[in-house]
Amino acid sequence: MRVDKLSFIFSEQVNNLYKNEIEKNYLIGTVYYNKKLICYLDSIFDEKEHRFYGIVEDGNLLAVIHCKETKSFLHINNIVVRNEYQGNGYGRLLMSFIIKKSQEKNIDISLDVDAKNIRAVSWYKDLGFKVVENNHIKVFNFEGGYESNIKIYDRHCYNKFGFSNASVNDIDFFLIEPNVFKYKGQSVLNLQDLYTFKEYINGFLVVDSSFLDDDVDLSFFYEKLVFRMVKNVA
Structure with missing residues (x-):
């Protein structure tokens, strides 16, 4: 073979x-x-x-x-x-x-x-x-958001490939169809931030746990620990 x-x-x-x-x-x-x-x-x-x-x-x-x-x-x-x-x-x-x-x-x-x-x-x-390196990722499932404050930066890319950079209330995300928002990590999110996102996001919010404040005890849909592994050849 x-x-x-x-x-x-x-x-x-x-x-x-x-x-x-x-x-x-x-x-x-x-x-x-x-x-x-x-x-x-x-x-x-x-x-x-x-x-x-x-x-x-x-x-x-x-x-x-x-x-x-x-x-x-x-x-x-x-x-x-x-x-x-x-x-x-x-x-x-x-x-x-x-x-x-x-x-x-x-x-x-x-x-x-x-x-x-x-x-x-x-x-x-x-x-x-x-x-x-390891990254602890949490996925929250928000239902019923109005999506009124979502701005898609590259509509052509989103329509053709299903993803684009976007923002919600001037907070940057990577948006993946259908309605998956991956937080880009500009600052640490607290519980109130997540409740605010619930008003606009109708889908999944993906956040690296290092950008979640200690007070965030909101139930999540899925979590994963991702290992970055390297084989040194050079």
Whole structure:
């Protein structure tokens, strides 16, 4: 089995892999959550910095790894293996391919992983990755907001790709369709701030816990601890 560089003709299969194999709640707050993901994938497939490599059999995509590569680093955005093919070494084959590329270019590799995915964390450690940072994310589900004070900065991008920078009451967010607001962290939010957002947001509010005041005891929909892991090659 070999690893091939994928062209845009595989974007729909990549899209389906992401939707079927990655835990949906984990994606809240990322561009991979929105309904127009296929449009975004189509737009980046042939970009210089983005690389998609996969294992293909009879035209069917069995596994994929998506990287963002520059002259100074290589970041793995996603690595996904179809459920029925897991345990056959496809993930290790993709990772070995990427590690070899990074060694040839003498650049380090980084990735983010859900800390609850103990198996994946252990696997990455076995491959030489180390945890260098962690982010505790909370997702609040606000229903019934009026959305009267929401300003979308790039309407074209939002309509085409499903995401844009936006603001609510002059507070900056990353807005992801349908109605996911990722707080950009200008200042620490207190409980009153969240109640104010509830008046305007009808959907999910995603906040890094480091930007939540100690008095915030509001119940949340979902939380995740994300490890940033790095393999030093350079």
